[in-house]
Amino acid sequence: MARSFLCRSVGVFQLSRTSTQLTGSRFYYQTEAEPLTLRQQNNGIRRIILNNPKKRNALSLSMLESLRENILTDVDSDDLRVIIISAKGSVFSSGHDLKELTSTQGREYHTKVFHTCAEVMTLLQDIPVPVIAMVNGVATAAGCQLVASCDIAVVTEKSTFATPGVNVGLFCSTPAVAIGRAVPRKVAMEMLFTGTPISSHDALLHGLVSKVVPEERLEEETLAIAQRVCQASRPVVALGKATFQRQMAQGRDAAYATASKVMVDNLALRDGQEGIRAFIEKRKPVWSNKTEKAHD
Numbered sequence: 232m233a234r235s236f237l238c239r240s241v242g243v244f245q246l247s248r249t250s251t252q253l254t255g256s257r258f259y260y261q262t263e264a265e266p267l268t269l270r271q272q273n274n275g276i277r278r279i280i281l282n283n284p285k286k287r288n289a290l291s292l293s294m295l296e297s298l299r300e301n302i303l304t305d306v307d308s309d310d311l312r313v314i315i316i317s318a319k320g321s322v323f324s325s326g327h328d329l330k331e332l333t334s335t336q337g338r339e340y341h342t343k344v345f346h347t348c349a350e351v352m353t354l355l356q357d358i359p360v361p362v363i364a365m366v367n368g369v370a371t372a373a374g375c376q377l378v379a380s381c382d383i384a385v386v387t388e389k390s391t392f393a394t395p396g397v398n399v400g401l402f403c404s405t406p407a408v409a410i411g412r413a414v415p416r417k418v419a420m421e422m423l424f425t426g427t428p429i430s431s432h433d434a435l436l437h438g439l440v441s442k443v444v445p446e447e448r449l450e451e452e453t454l455a456i457a458q459r460v461c462q463a464s465r466p467v468v469a470l471g472k473a474t475f476q477r478q479m480a481q482g483r484d485a486a487y488a489t490a491s492k493v494m495v496d497n498l499a500l501r502d503g504q505e506g507i508r509a510f511i512e513k514r515k516p517v518w519s520n521k522t523e524k525a526h527d
Contacts, residue, residue: 266282266297267294268282268298272311275310278315280317281318281319281323284322290326290348290374292343295347299347299351302314302354303358306358306360313461314362315362315363316363322370322374323364323368323377323378324371324373324374326373326374326375352377352380353380357476360468363382363457364378364381364384364440365450365453366385367387367390367446369428370390370391371428376406376409379406379412382472385442385449386431386443386444388432388446390443391431392434392440394426395426407423413438414437431443464506467497474490501523
């Protein structure tokens with residue numbers, strides 16, 4: 232099963248001016264009224280919104296720490312089934328805050344920035360629920376890395392993706408980890424060596440994103456995917472996600488050995504047997520959403 236995560240207790244900030252509960256860690260405010268990220272959850276779907284459009288939703292250290300908190304909070308709760316990450320403004324994320332990467336900050340601070348970023352990106356793939364990027368605008372450098380690290384990405388036709396670090400003297404080596412695992416090698420290398428943006432349709436063609444939709448349908452299409460995820464058994468989805476990530480890092484024969492064992496483990500789950508019985512009996516399954524076993 233996907234590993235459990237122990238989450239720190241964090242304060243939450245209620246934004247009374249909206250009818251939906253939006254929360255942000257108390258440690259990461261831009262101002263008292265504007266947390267760097269917003270979090271809301273309803274019917275199993277958690278929405279995390281990057282909320283610093285004035286700075287192009289740059290992934291500053293504080294933004295990364297806030298994002299990490301909002302990913303990890305109650306991540307093992309049965310009430311959480313899927314996460315959607317989106318952003319306010321015309322830029323999904325411009326990547327790291329370059330003002331944090333000057334010599335003034337020093338090597339130790341720079342190391343902390345990239346360590347935290349790597350932690351956030353790997354969390355997206357290691358947590359037991361699917362993560363969907365909902366993109367309506369520009370995603371560059373670590374912002375493009377964020378999209379590539381999500382399990383699914385739904386984007387608008389006007390969205391663009393780039394790794395322009397080479398043009399400012401900082402090669403996008405860490406974004407390349409996620410992007411190089413999402414698109415063909417030569418596509419990744421052209422993006423990295425030139426910094427030239429690719430369109431949403433080219434991103435779809437090369438496998439960086441899952442779906443391109445008109446701007447007015449972005450919310451609808453993304454929520455439709457999230458709602459479909461919520462209809463499945465949580466432990467089955469968690470097992471499947473963890474296994475997919477593990478076998479993708481293995482050679483063919485080892486991957487088949489891993490996946491075959493997990494299929495047998497899946498069949499032993501109570502929900503695994505419930506799904507088969509429901510299919511045979513021509514009815515909808517009633518999931519327990521528990522990791523209980525039907526047999527050894």
